Every structure is written in C-alpha cells, then in structure tokens.
Amino acid sequence: MTTIGILGSGHVGSNLARAAIAHGYDVVLSNSQGPETITGLVAELGPRARAAAPAEAAAAGDFAIAAIPLPAIGYVPVEPLAGKVVIATINYFPQRDGHVPAIDAGTTTAPGLLQAHLPASRVVRAFSMINAAEMSGDGHPAGDPKRRALALAGDDPAAKRQVTRLYDEFGFDAVDLGGLDESWRVDPGQPAFVVRQDAAELRANAARASRV
Numbered sequence: 001m002t003t004i005g006i007l008g009s010g011h012v013g014s015n016l017a018r019a020a021i022a023h024g025y026d027v028v029l030s031n032s033q034g035p036e037t038i039t040g041l042v043a044e045l046g047p048r049a050r051a052a053a054p055a056e057a058a059a060a061g062d063f064a065i066a067a068i069p070l071p072a073i074g075y076v077p078v079e080p081l082a083g084k085v086v087i088a089t090i091n092y093f094p095q096r097d098g099h100v101p102a103i104d105a106g107t108t109t110a111p112g113l114l115q116a117h118l119p120a121s122r123v124v125r126a127f128s129m130i131n132a133a134e135m136s137g138d139g140h141p142a143g144d145p146k147r148r149a150l151a152l153a154g155d156d157p158a159a160k161r162q163v164t165r166l167y168d169e170f171g172f173d174a175v176d177l178g179g180l181d182e183s184w185r186v187d188p189g190q191p192a193f194v195v196r197q198d199a200a201e202l203r204a205n206a207a208r209a210s211r212v
C-alpha cells in the first residue's frame, strides 16, 4: 500500500486526494489550521484518508504533494521529506502572492523555491497547469481521444519517472519539460496553462512560451 502525504487540503489537495484514493492509494491530508478543521473532507473521502498535522502527513507519505500557496513554502516541514519525491502544484500569482524578485527576474521558479527549501528532497513540478476539479474528474485511459497531457519538470530523473507513472494511473499523458529551471514554460499566462491539449500540442505550447 502506498501512502501520499498531502500538504494543503484546498481545491488541489482535496481533488488529488480523491484521484489518489480512486487509484488505490492511502492519503494523509494536512492544512495550516489543523486536522480537526478537515474532518468533513476526510469523512467524505472515506477510510483511505486521514488528517494530520503537516509534519505527520509528510512523515507518513511514501511521497508527498505540496498543494499550498507559494508564501507557505517556508513552513513546509523539511526533515520528514528528506529523500522523498515531493510533487509541487504551486503556482506564482504575484497579485495574490506578492512579488518574488528572483522569480520575476527569471533566476528561479515557484517549484525551484520549494526545492531550495527542501534540499534533500526531489521536487517535481506536476499538476500545476490543470484546474483542480479536472485533476480527479478528467483522467482517461491511454489511447482515449479525450486523454489530455500534463507537463512535469524536475532535476531527478527517477523522481520524474515516478510522477510519469502517477500521471498515467490518473489518466494523463506526461510531457517532460526538463529541469525545474524549465518549469516556467507552463506558468500562469503561458500558452500551455490550463489549456486542454494532447502531448504534441503541449510540447508546441511549451516551446512557444516566453518570459518577456
């Protein structure tokens, strides 16, 4: 049995929990306000879900998902995630999150900030470019014409293979953008962001991305 530790139980965390449970995973969900504030969600998700504090969710997970706002990166528990794959759904919206000069200057990325905070973890950007509700509701088997592609990026090849398998299980094709420094290609505002696309279209949209 594989357990996913989920940091953040909002739109993304809850929908990825739903998808994970549907595909046979156990999940441990956490948020900032405490496990007692997500008892309704956990009850709805059923016996494969439980709630815990972020450090306990991180420790319980064979791998983790960080589905939190960018300003919360500094609060992600470091030690319990050491050595683990951490999927970052985090996007940067300066009008919501405040300006981060290093992202604005193009010297880092939203998942790059998480990787810097978690130097012993293997961060992979994934599920960042699809609306939350579609994460659990729009997966399709390989070969289905409705199957869409999602991007991933990261610096650890084995971690990216693991996330590619997870995408496949959840019903999505994977397009590897390269390292975390290439992950900006699917940022908000770029041609690939939240667009319904197959793998060829996603590759083309990522190639058309521009930082200016």
Ligand SMILES: NC(=O)c1ccc[n+]([C@@H]2O[C@H](COP(=O)([O-])OP(=O)(O)OC[C@H]3O[C@@H](n4cnc5c(N)ncnc54)[C@H](OP(=O)(O)O)[C@@H]3O)[C@@H](O)[C@H]2O)c1
Residues within 6 Å of the ligand: 007, 008, 009, 010, 011, 012, 013, 030, 031, 032, 033, 034, 054, 067, 068, 069, 070, 072, 075, 076, 089, 090, 091, 092, 127, 128, 129, 130, 131, 132, 133
């Ligand atoms: N919504 C989408 O369609 C979508 C799609 C792709 C990517 N994203 C990105 O994914 C991230 C999450 O988005 P969302 O829409 O799910 O946001 P959301 O609905 O606002 O949920 C955010 C969650 O993060 C939790 N959180 C905040 N600080 C935390 C901390 N220090 N430790 C643990 N949990 C913490 C919040 O807990 P409390 O409520 O207790 O504060 C809440 O459960 C964002 O970066 C967003 O840009 C969103």
